[in-house]
Amino acid sequence: LNTVWWSPGLHSPLWTTTNLSDLTGAPTLVGNISSSTTSWNGMQVMGTDEQGHLISIWWSPSSAGWHWTDLTQATDGQALASGSISSVVTPWNGISVVGRTATNELVTYWWTPNTNQWTFESITAEQQGESSLRIAGPTSFVINPQSRQQHIAGMDENGHLVHLYWTPQDDIWHVEDLTAFAIS
Secondary structure: OEEEEOOHHHOOOOOEEEEHHHHHOOOOOEEEEEEEEOOOOOEEEEEEOOOOOEEEEEEOOOOOOOEEEEHHHHHOOOOOOOOOOEEEEOOOOOEEEEEEOOOOOEEEEEEOOOOOOEEEEEOHHHEEEOOOOOOOOOOEEEEOOOOOOEEEEEEOOOOOEEEEEEOOOOOOEEEEEHHHHHHO
């Protein structure tokens, strides 16, 4: 994993490249990667290794350099399908990653400053609505900063757009087939 970066603190107009895999000793990532920065200047690059383990390559102002963590191992979570992850930084300064397992179960790995630990949960196990609706490809994940609603979308095996959403008011994941709504 290579990063191309520039920092105003270096007082240089030049861009720099760093091989984060070599620097940290992290395993090779396959599929897509997802990266983010936090309001407290933390940086994360998420990806899956060849076994489907979610790998976080991260840096924070207090970390004394770049590091990597196998989040699947750290949380006793499940392996993810290659190319299925998406991540966001939440309005409450947490980090959330969604992806799907080999059986198309939608899952999340999340961290908050309050807990300061990573947690693994199944979104599919918590969803209300048509239980057979499952994303079978890449995911897209966004959070509304004002309402704190979370939205995940992706295509199912039949090419239908599946939308899952969560609101703090009812604390339930709802699922709907947006293609069926558009056609009817």
